[in-house]
Amino acid sequence: MPEYAGHYALVVGIDHYPRFRSLKGARKDAEDFHAWLTDPEGGGVLAANVELVLSREDPVRPIHDDIDDALERILAAARNVAGDKRLYVYFSGHGLGRTNVGADLCLASWSKQRRAMALDSEGYRKLVMGCGYFREVVFLLDCCRVREVGSTALPPTIELPTPGDGAPTCRSFVGYATEFMNAAYEAEIGQADGESDVRGHFTQALMNALKGAAAEPTGGVRASKLKEYLEVNTPLIAKASNHIQNSEVVNGLDTTADPLFGHAKPPAQAPGFAVNLVFRSVAKGEAVVEDGQLRELKRGDVSTGPWRIPVSGRTMLLLRYLPTGAEKTIRVQGNETEDLHVEL
Numbered sequence: 068m069p070e071y072a073g074h075y076a077l078v079v080g081i082d083h084y085p086r087f088r089s090l091k092g093a094r095k096d097a098e099d100f101h102a103w104l105t106d107p108e109g110g111g112v113l114a115a116n117v118e119l120v121l122s123r124e125d126p127v128r129p130i131h132d133d134i135d136d137a138l139e140r141i142l143a144a145a146r147n148v149a150g151d152k153r154l155y156v157y158f159s160g161h162g163l164g165r166t167n168v169g170a171d172l173c174l175a176s177w178s179k180q181r182r183a184m185a186l187d188s189e190g191y192r193k194l195v196m197g198c199g200y201f202r203e204v205v206f207l208l209d210c211c212r213v214r215e216v217g218s219t220a221l222p223p224t225i226e227l228p229t230p231g232d233g234a235p236t237c238r239s240f241v242g243y244a245t246e247f248m249n250a251a252y253e254a255e256i257g258q259a260d261g262e263s264d265v266r267g268h269f270t271q272a273l274m275n276a277l278k279g280a281a282a283e284p285t286g287g288v289r290a291s292k293l294k295e296y297l298e299v300n301t302p303l304i305a306k307a308s309n310h311i312q313n314s315e316v317v318n319g320l321d322t323t324a325d326p327l328f329g330h331a332k333p334p335a336q337a338p339g340f341a342v343n344l345v346f347r348s349v350a351k352g353e354a355v356v357e358d359g360q361l362r363e364l365k366r367g368d369v370s371t372g373p374w375r376i377p378v379s380g381r382t383m384l385l386l387r388y389l390p391t392g393a394e395k396t397i398r399v400q401g402n403e404t405e406d407l408h409v410e411l
Contacts, residue, residue: 070112071112071153072116072148075153075154076116076155076156077141077154077157078101078118078157079121079129080097081129081173081175082122084173084177086181091253091263093267095266097119097121097157099274100159100207100273103277107330108331110277111329116141118138118141120133129174129175130175131174131184131224134186138191138223152200152202153203154205159210159267161211163185163215165214167247169189172220182218182219183219187221188206188208190220192204192206194227196234196237197227197231198227198230199230199232199233199234199237200231201233203320203326206239206240208242208243211244211249211250212245212246213248239317240290242315242316243316244268245269245313246314250312252305254266272296272300272301272304272314273297276288276293279331279334280296280333280334280382281293282331283327287327287329288329289326290327294316294318297314297316300383303359307383307398343406344356344374344376344397344409345407346369346373346409350369351369352389352390354367354368354386354389355389356376356386358385359382378399383398383399384396384399385397
């Protein structure tokens with residue numbers, strides 16, 4: 068697959084918050100997205116065009132200068148490159164929200180006493196759009212947007228005296244892990260090397276989409292489909308861990324072109340694979356099973372169970388029991404050998 072010489076990325080993952088509450092999956096989330104970006108079969112971004120900033124505890128990093136230094140290197144590299152260019156900005160870590168636009172991205176030194184140690188995402192978005200170097204700017208922010216009294220955020224220290232020539236035609240895509248004033252969560256998705264393997268719900272949905280779950284038959288994920296997939300599947304993934312989290316995606320990219328992300332194709336259907344749903348606690352009543360894109364897979368009375376539901380590998384199913392309105396999210400690994408028992 069072709070690599071995109073005009074695509075750039077700043078990827079930040081912060082687990083370590085020594086003065087607050089450290090996370091477990093933010094660095095891994097960032098590494099997953101970085102791996103997709105630099106994979107020729109994935110995002111196709113040249114490795115030299117990607118800045119990866121990961122937290123560490125001693126000394127406490129990243130600080131404000133670390134982020135701005137990385138961004139400045141990207142801007143210097145992109146300045147004189149011809150053609151339409153794209154910039155990805157990905158962040159995973161703690162976050163805050165002061166308004167319903169943007170998020171404050173907490174640096175590793177953030178604490179209840181240092182409430183200004185966060186980056187103003189809108190300030191950074193305006194900078195990279197206003198510089199005129201990029202045709203498309205994509206922000207993907209896996210963090211909370213909860214309010215914190217007295218909090219402020221830092222603007223970029225990089226200043227441009229006037230907007231660049233390409234600024235009027237720059238468009239942006241912003242994916243927030245959650246809605247304003249709400250939390251975003253991470254959860255264990257399995258075991259790796261004997262330890263819990265933790266990921267953010269939003270990034271889990273994002274990686275599933277980019278790796279093919281939302282892909283076109285000819286390859287790549289349309290911006291409109293990525294928005295739809297994230298807003299449908301982030302809540303489903305969160306619900307499976309007993310969390311409530313609704314992502315918010317603002318797609319300002321060209322709706323006529325509907326740009327593509329990456330090269331992935333839809334996963335091949337697993338021939339003949341299905342899971343058996345066995346109902347407990349209810350003997351009758353109409354129910355509906357939907358897939359991760361809310362497509363109806365089966366409808367009927369639970370008294371006819373067990374239900375055999377065809378699936379294609381690892382996925383999420385949503386079961387709705389119509390008499391009570393109860394909903395149940397079912398995580399399917401794709402290798403089940405036993406029935407899945409469902410309590411309603």
